[in-house]
Amino acid sequence: MFACNIYSAHRFAQIFNFAQTHRHMLSEKSRSYKSFLLLCLLLFNFHLFAGDTTKTDVQRYTKTIHFYYQPGMVIPTHAFVKGDNPQNKPYGFFHSFTAQYGIQSDGKKLWQQLYGYPVWGFGAYSACFPGDHELGHPLAVYAYINAPFKRWKKWSINYEVDFGISFNWKRHDLRENGYYYPIGSFATVFFDFGINSVVQLSKRLNLYFGLNFTHFSNGSVKLPNLGVNMLAPRVGVNYLFNDRQAYISRAKPTYEKEWEWLITLSPSLKQVGFTYVDSNSDTVATAFNYGVYTVSTGVNRQVSYKIKIGGGLDLSYNGAYGADTTMKNGKPEKATAIFGDKFLIGVFPSFELVINQISILAQPGFYIYLPETESMDVPTTYQRVGIKYYFPGNIVAGVNVRAYNFSQADFIEFNVGYTLKWKKSYRSR
Structure with a gap:
């Protein structure tokens, strides 16, 4: 496990350079689809943020950085992860590391108040399957939004949605050495949904803990595509680069359908x-x-x-x-x-x-x-x-x-x- 941790940390630090230096591994058709998907994600986050910043804004949004660790399990959804693989044993434990850059909304726009003043931004993800030699070490970049179900003075219960692209999977044929692998492409769609709680520890530091479901699939752009599903608790800390701002609350006008x-x-x-x-x-x-x-x-x-x-x-x-x-x-x-x-x-x-x-x-x-x-x-x-x-x-x-x-x-x-x-x-x- 220690070797896996060292590997994950090293790959995580090189996530963007790795994607660039391995572009030749993707076919032109596959790369165009993945690039378009990533562009959609970038536009999603850029426009969401750009729509909330104007020249008249006197006070900028508070920026945050988040670090998380997840020890979890691979969900046995098909024969390969159940044990019909070259190692003849089921996939069980995995762990991952996540870093996020976030923007804390404060109610300058009405939609922010409607959604309980969410945090949105970009994230990078690295996962490791200890002892595995078949799937690879997936990395991902994504856009996310974290919004509260309920907020109290010092803590909140939230939901988070992450959507992006993963890469660094081992490439496999449709049927290889008598086995049907879950993923055959170098890159896939990355989707993650979680429930979490955030507790204020100080003026600029939060404790984070939650439970996340993660899904990888390439949408049959390249077979095999059985997908990989994982479930894991998540624990970490959030750091605010500025002091916490007061949330802006205003009367909501009646919505015209x-x-x-x-x-x-x-x-x-x-x-x-x-x-x-x-x-x-x-x-x-x-x-x-x-x-x-x-x-x-x-x-x-x-x-x-x-x-x-x-x-x-x-x-x-x-x-x-x-x-x-x-x-x-x-x-x-x-x-x-x-x-x-x-x-x-x-x-x-x-x-x-x-x-x-x-x-x-x-x-x-x-x-x-x-x-x-x-x-x-x-x-x-x-x-x-x-x-x-x-x-x-x-x-x-x-x-x-x-x-x-x-x-x-x-x-x-x-x-x-x-x-x-x-x-x-x-x-x-």
């Missing part, structure tokens, strides 16, 4: 794996890339400063749906397909949590049209979780994770769209 219509285009990439028996009677696995293109339209009703509800329609061309292969010279190739066999229609209710110009969305959908396919286990429902930002000029852009069975990531959607908003009161004046 608003309607919204939007249309978005979401191009995606999904990899599908196939197994076949070669000329040597060996079972071999291979994978092909397929494009997924979705046009979504919907109507939302923003019923409060924080909540939108609505619904919509998805029109999709999914090249991976019912994908098959044909054999040519003893090797598989993509089978030709008719456009209509890949066309899907889905409908969904929508829930959005509004944070300034950001919306965090959840959309459980179901297909109302699915072409017939030879596969009998095609899911008829799907789930979408994502984040989007509203730019000037009625432009919206974001990134979503599409999933099925409420557990398996299907693909990642990068979307851009246009929106119209209007207000109409049904109350008598």
Whole structure:
């Protein structure tokens, strides 16, 4: 464990340089997807902060730095981590180190007061699986927000959401040495959700303890993609570079409910794996890339400063749906397909949590049209979780994770769209 700690600390200190010096390890297509995702995260945090700073601000926000340690367990969600791996033993203990740079809001903007004066910023993460030689030592960079459920004078109970990109995973083929590895790509999406408590120790020092769930997945951009899930307590300290500022509290004006219509285009990439028996009677696995293109339209009703509800329609061309292969010279190739066999229609209710110009969305959908396919286990429902930002000029852009069975990531959607908003009161004046 000591060697693992030394390694993690060394890698953690070099996290950004490491990412730069190993860019050649990623294919051009994979790197463009990961770079776009990281750009979305940077825009998310930059615009959230930039929207709260003006030339008239006399007092700057308090900056904070956080250091955390997490000893935890790998959740046994598939055969590889349960023990079907080259080491013939289950994955159990892991530990990680986290550093965050945060900005403490104080209520200069109304949304900050609505969310209990949250902290937001950037973080860097390093994890280690002691004794492991198969997965690698994942590193991550991410944006985060930590907001209270309840705040008292000296302590608070909070929730935290982290979203970013991880890298430094060992690359693996779809089926390697008879094993199905959980992750095959060098980089993945990083998602973390936690419940925590912060206790004031002094004017500038806080004690932090909590429990966090962490998920790694590449959204089937590169197979294998079984993902890795982890659960761990987190303990650490937060240091404020300035004295604590008084929170600004003001009367909230009555919210005028608003309607919204939007249309978005979401191009995606999904990899599908196939197994076949070669000329040597060996079972071999291979994978092909397929494009997924979705046009979504919907109507939302923003019923409060924080909540939108609505619904919509998805029109999709999914090249991976019912994908098959044909054999040519003893090797598989993509089978030709008719456009209509890949066309899907889905409908969904929508829930959005509004944070300034950001919306965090959840959309459980179901297909109302699915072409017939030879596969009998095609899911008829799907789930979408994502984040989007509203730019000037009625432009919206974001990134979503599409999933099925409420557990398996299907693909990642990068979307851009246009929106119209209007207000109409049904109350008598």
